Structure formats: structure tokens, C-alpha cells
Amino acid sequence: MRNRDAVFLHNKEFEPFLNEHEIAAAVSRIGDRISKDYQGKEVILLGVLDGALMVLSDLCRVLDLNIRIELIKLKSYTGRQSSGQIRELIGLTNGLAGKDVVIVEDIIDTGHTLEYLLKQVDEQNPASVRIASLLLKEEIFRDRFPVHYHGITIPNRFVVGYGMDYEGLGRQLKQIYALKETEHK
Ligand code: IMP
Ligand code: MG
Numbered sequence: 001m002r003n004r005d006a007v008f009l010h011n012k013e014f015e016p017f018l019n020e021h022e023i024a025a026a027v028s029r030i031g032d033r034i035s036k037d038y039q040g041k042e043v044i045l046l047g048v049l050d051g052a053l054m055v056l057s058d059l060c061r062v063l064d065l066n067i068r069i070e071l072i073k074l075k076s077y078t079g080r081q082s083s084g085q086i087r088e089l090i091g092l093t094n095g096l097a098g099k100d101v102v103i104v105e106d107i108i109d110t111g112h113t114l115e116y117l118l119k120q121v122d123e124q125n126p127a128s129v130r131i132a133s134l135l136l137k138e139e140i141f142r143d144r145f146p147v148h149y150h151g152i153t154i155p156n157r158f159v160v161g162y163g164m165d166y167e168g169l170g171r172q173l174k175q176i177y178a179l180k181e182t183e184h185k
Contacts, residue, residue: 027151029151043065
């Protein structure tokens with residue numbers, strides 16, 4: 001699977017993009033801000049599976065707060081593109097009323113997934129809802145709703161690793177890799 005620093009998934013080549021230190025620093029920045037903003041409160045971290053698996057597990061360990069974890073499993077991506085259609089594979093439980101909720105995402109691209117999820121969460125009347133995402137693809141997302149906590153803004157490239165996949169592969173990688181530009185057909 002590896003060739004020097006490159007990674008091959010389904011015969012596509014991915015090059016190193018963000019290393020473990022950069023990822024850990026971004027998670028820790030997000031964690032510090034959340035700990036400060038919610039000091040003395042209990043927060044529900046709502047992780048969006050599968051992609052947010054790694055960031056959720058690292059983020060919850062740097063928070064200086066009492067937290068509960070809730071999970072939802074959504075799918076919008078097929079291959080390397082957002083399909084625009086959201087499928088709910090594991091739904092929300094009903095425990096969000098009156099709670100402070102922080103949605104935890106790996107990456108925000110078009111924002112369709114979050115738009116869908118925000119509607120679902122709002123229906124339960126939480127006390128507050130904020131969004132935390134490790135990565136933000138700024139070019140595509142265009143500020144359609146506030147992302148209170150984001151780690152790193154990236155150009156419009158397809159990335160894998162640290163929870164993110166290409167057709168199911170690559171989630172376990174410790175670093176984040178970007179599809180080589182020459183592979184974009
Ligand atoms: P959105 O609905 O277009 O904002 O994309 C939502 C989800 O698609 C993200 O939470 C990711 O799980 C996945 N996704 C978006 N961009 C990428 C990428 O570059 N690589 C892998 N997964 C991605
Ligand atoms: Mg995701």
C-alpha cells in the first residue's frame with residue numbers, strides 16, 4: 001500500500017498533506033476553545049460517523065469538561081464527490097432536548113450533510129448547537145452557516161486518512177493525504 005511517502009488506495013496515488021503534529025495541534029486548538037466556551041457546563045459531542053471517528057476520539061480526550069458522546073451515521077459521499085443526497089444509516093437518539101450540543105465533523109465540503117443534521121438536531125430543541133470540524137474546504141462551502149470551531153482550512157482537494165476514506169479505504173492512516181493532482185480524472 002505504501003511507496004515511500006505516498007499511499008495507494010484503489011490504485012490511486014495520494015501524497016502527504018497534513019502530518020500527525022499538524023493534526024494534533026489543530027485538534028488541541030479546537031479543544032481549548034471548546035473547553036473555554038463551555039467552562040462548567042456539560043456538553044454533548046455529536047460525532048458524525050464514519051469520518052469523525054478519529055477526531056472525536058482525540059478531541060474528547062483533550063477537553064477539560066464533562067461530556068457525553070452521541071453518534072449518528074450519515075452518508076453523502078460516493079467515491080470522490082458529494083452526492084448531495086444524505087442517507088441516514090444510524091439515526092439520532094432522543095437525548096438532545098435542553099442540552100448544549102457540539103457537532104463533530106472530520107471535514108465540511110458542500111455543507112449538505114450538516115444542513116441536514118442541523119435540522120434533525122433543532123427538532124429536539126437543544127439549548128444550543130455549535131459545529132466543530134477538523135477541516136473545512138473553503139472554496140466549496142462558502143459560509144452557508146457558521147462553523148464555530150474549525151481546525152484547518154484546505155483547498156478543494158480530495159483527502160484521506162485520520163478517519164476519512166476513499167471508497168472505504170484509508171481511514172486508519174495517522175496522517176492526512178491528498179489525491180495527487182494528476183490522478184484527478
Ligand atoms: P458535505 O456534505 O459535502 O459537506 O460532505 C460531508 C462528508 O463527506 C464529510 O463529513 C466527509 O465525511 C465526506 N467528505 C467530504 N470531503 C471529503 C474528502 O475530501 N475526503 C473524504 N471524505 C470527504
Ligand atoms: Mg464526515
